Amino acid sequence: MGHPQQPKRRVAFVLIDGVGDVSIPRIGFKTPLQAANVPNLDAIASAGVNGLMDPVEVGLGCGSDTAHLSLLGYDPRVYYRGRGAFESMGAGLAMSPGDIAFKSNFATLDEKTGIVISRRADRHFEEEGPILCAALDGLKMPSFPEYEVRVRYATEHRCGVVVKGPNLSGNISGTDPLKDNRLLLQAEALDGNDEARHTAKVVNELSKEISKILIAHPLNAKRASEGKNVANVVLLRGCGIRIEVSPFAKKHGLWPCMVAPTKIIAGLGLSLGIDILEAPGATGDYRTLLTSKATAIAKALSAPLQSCPNVFVPGEDEHKPGRSDGYDFGFLHIKAIDDAGHDKATIFKVKGLEAVDRAIGQLARLLWETESTGKFQYFLCVTGDHSTPVEYGDHSFEPVPFAICSLKDFVGVVGVETILGGLLDPFPLPTVKEGQYPTEHVEVEQEQRTKQPRAFNGDSVCEFNEIAAARGCLGRFPGGEMMGVIKNFLELEA
Amino acid sequence: MADKPSRALVLYGDGLARFVKPSHTHLHSLASKASCGFLTLPNAPPSESEDERIVREFALLLDAYEAYSNTSGSTTKQERGEKSSITISERFMGMKAAIVTNNPSLKSFGTKLGFSVLPNDGFIKSSDEAQADHPVDFVASELLKLLGFQEGKTVELSQYDLVFVHVEAGEVNVKNDEAIADDVEYFNALVGGIMHIGKPGSEISLRLHLSVVMSYGSTSEKDDPNLSVSMSNDDKKSNLSKLVPRQSYTMKGEVPRKDVRHHCPMLLAQSQYAVTRKDMAETFSFKDFKEHGGNLVIPADRFLHEVAFKLWKAPKYGA
Structure with a gap:
């Protein structure tokens, strides 16, 4: 040098x-x-x-x-290993090598049918988005307590979600059906590795825990009373893992x-x-x-x-x-x-x-x-x-x-x-x-x-x-x- | 048209490169409008027959050397992976391809790769007496029909996305130097016929991706000292030579290729209106391509990947 x-x-x-x-x-x-x-x-x-x-x-x-x-x-x-981690880090989410990240949307789910009614709960979410992200940031998954979850607001209805912990794989599908009025998807392994199968289980529990917190959040009760779409699910897509390089x-x-x-x-x-x-x-x-x-x-x-x-x-x-x-x-x-x-x-x-x-x-x-x-x-x-x-x-x-x-x-x-x-x-x-x-x-x-x-x-x-x-x-x-x-x-x- | 998938015609003059003369004006005219460069091959195995060479070099152009090795029996069973039996359609997103050839070995090999095989009879050797006065125009027109170009228009659905025309020495006449000269004359006229129908700016020119490939056939470095793509000795002496990185044509991914023949590469000129680059080469010759070509040197086995991309039959790698 x-x-x-x-x-x-x-x-x-x-x-x-x-x-x-x-x-x-x-x-x-x-x-x-x-x-x-x-x-x-x-x-x-x-x-x-x-x-x-x-x-x-x-x-x-x-x-x-x-x-x-x-x-x-x-x-x-x-x-x-895909673009997900690059986009999430660039958007301001801290990631260590081995962490996974998603591009994510606040969306509206019909809880009875499991159908995503609207993939964008509200395009004008600049005030409420950060509040909901703060509520989700640091959530714990009962079956996987060793994992840390970080959530950060991005723009409009978008946020970034990072999962930090051992043995994660970026090679899984997301939960986002990509079109309105379709069933919320389960994350699945995209290869035969144990890590991918394990990661899919972690992410599916994460999706449920996110929804539990959102459904119980007073902001959603307020939105419902105002006749607005509730933001009761975060759709997770574009999983990417932070690469480990010199x-x-x-x-x-x-x-x-x-x-x-x-x-x-x-x-x-x-x-x-x-x-x-x-x-x-x-x-x-x-x-x-x-x-x-x-x-x-x-x-x-x-x-x-x-x-x-x-x-x-x-x-x-x-x-x-x-x-x-x-x-x-x-x-x-x-x-x-x-x-x-x-x-x-x-x-x-x-x-x-x-x-x-x-x-x-x-x-x-x-x-x-x-x-x-x-x-x-x-x-x-x-x-x-x-x-x-x-x-x-x-x-x-x-x-x-x-x-x-x-x-x-x-x-x-x-x-x-x-x-x-x-x-x-x-x-x-x-x-x-x-x-x-x-x-x-x-x-x-x-x-x-x-x-x-x-x-x-x-x-x-x-x-x-x-x-x-x-x-x-x-x-x-x-x-x-x-x-x-x-x-x-x-x-x-x- | 740059924002629609192209349809590709590849005219392959097998072993004809050294017979191109200044009088072959259509070839030179194409070169002056095209992106010109070289396709390198590996060295030929010892005691290779002419027929084996023809199939091997064609296989390399299609990045299907495994399939050739399998056919030729030069690999072990272990080496004969599943890749050898994958068709061109499976490799390139449903690509529909045809090869026009009279060579029996190439017909058999093309079939194995999933090509429709069309005999040259009816194309190069027209048996139709009525077409005898204008055989080349007829051939050009028929070839373009296979790609859905008819009467100056582009038909929505074409029979094929890619048509390979293999013209080897002795195709038109018996094999001797004079006859090969006839082959090049014919080849030159065919290029002229295609270019005439697909004039720049015409509807056909917007979708027709034309490649003209000419090879040297059997070669030896001793016989062809001036036909090397390697850096010249003068360049090597320069201080700047320390900067020269490994060249694209010597690499497969990040790994250096073990076998690269630096002399007698195939010559390639490619042209499509608003889709290819136009470089400074004015003639279809090794010397002009080396001094003024814009595409420099690439391995022959990457040729079809480039063509497939223009046909929208190869995906982008990454976001």
Whole structure:
């Protein structure tokens, strides 16, 4: 983790969720990355080394969770146990390795027939939900006293439920019938293991005990008297177990932090022992302030010269201070580009990438100001977790571009004056109405794209996109190799 | 159309790659619109017959090597797991697949894998005198009909999701170099016929996922020193070579493959309107694919997984 006499080497890792795409006729058979004006992304490609990355394996369309595990050095085929625990931890539920969690709804059950009349007791449950969660939190199961139950309110009719204790399995079905007017289900083992069978029994008792408490709760009597649906059952679905892995810092020798308002990514980071930074205004959707993310990562990588942002602690209402000595690996997750892909918003994906590029310029400026002190040597790395072809509207298997460079070489490409002259004002993501930008508009902007005349350093690539990356010296590699590439690059540039 | 399942046509020129010439303009035209790259194979077992090679390499393209091993008797009973008897429909969410071939061994192997087997007679060798003037257009049209593309329209329900057309050296004429040249001419014309019917932007082009695969047949590294996908010696000397990670084509999951033939890979060009990438390759050649292709190198046994995904016959892994 750095020699005392040498500048500490630290990495700003920017993951653009769903960045990859295919050639789209309406933007001149270019990918959105090719069509976008992204001088900073191009400068990273130009200043460093490039390649194409298969997030998990060739030809495998993967989710963000499996892809992130793979990229961070944890083979999903070994460690992936479903998304439930990632979402619950990201939503604020404390989990230890081996604990299980559910995505859960307050719902209305016909106690006589066992039929779930409404899977959502009330969408406006912001006042009553936390009260009922407090009543359920810490409940005891008579047949299984060794288990601890934690319940935390999430949003609307949703809450998170965690069961802590020995010999649990995440491989069970839930109690949620998934449609109204169907029977409440019994949890069942999804494999032949004793742990799964045992866990199903625990969860079925948990479901009954939850209902007992809710039925007896005065809030439900009040709701019944007001003619409202009672919340007399919590539907349990999406069971997931917190994976047991070697923490990221131990595995890679780099202290990690992450900015990821997207709950499943934050939960995944927490599962790997990555601190989740507080970044006000970063929302993980189209309202996000990318500048806030860039600032949080820059501060975390600049500590102790700058104060480190606070970090999020599941199960706690308050944030706690971040690592006083700062972090070596700052993971900046950007969700909006993947959202654009899912929403089939082609022009927004192009314009959104340009906004990401602007935020990377801000990140580079903040880091360069710190690097100038001589205490730190920074590296910029950018890639994606999968392709989300925007006209398809979901994830696909195409490999994603990968680039890494030293900040010094990045500044060599764009120029010190450009870096220091960049504005640090927060800016919103662009508002784009599909059809607002005709094809010609994008093509004109494409002509204005700042082309690097040649590669500055590293390999011959001077643009960041799916096609140019194929000429990079890293070739086409699986995501499980990525951390090795990053660490080797840090050593090479030392 | 990017948001509907594709229907796939795979034109497989078995052993024809080294006979492609600049005059085969349809192949080059496809390459200039397509995503181009290589499919690597393992080394051939010693004393392999030509027929065995044909079936083995086809099996690899289908990621069905276990089934081939079972057939060829090169594995023990223990190694012949249940996987070898699983049909393509069972493996890929009910995929309906057909293979057009005249090779008896391939017919038998295709049947075993659950393919409908259609003889080339009637396709490549049209016995219909009335079609004699336009055999290639006729073949192209008939092939597309199998996928539910008729008269410029896409029929809602198609007979097949995937059609594999196997054209081997000596298919059109007897086996000698001149005859193989005829095969490539024919193959080139067939690609042209398909591309003509499925012009970019047409209704058919929105759903037709076209792959053109060409292999080198029997090979030896000594004979083909310039046909290697390995990094060049100049690249290896560079300081940057220390950074080069294990390549996707050398891995199966997280485990390095024990047997990878780095020379004479299959050449692959894939194209579907708004569904595939268009790279910088302009000609259908090893050299251009290596210097300008966008897909680089993948193992042949992952090919069908990619195609199946575009047919919505392979699930996403994770959330």
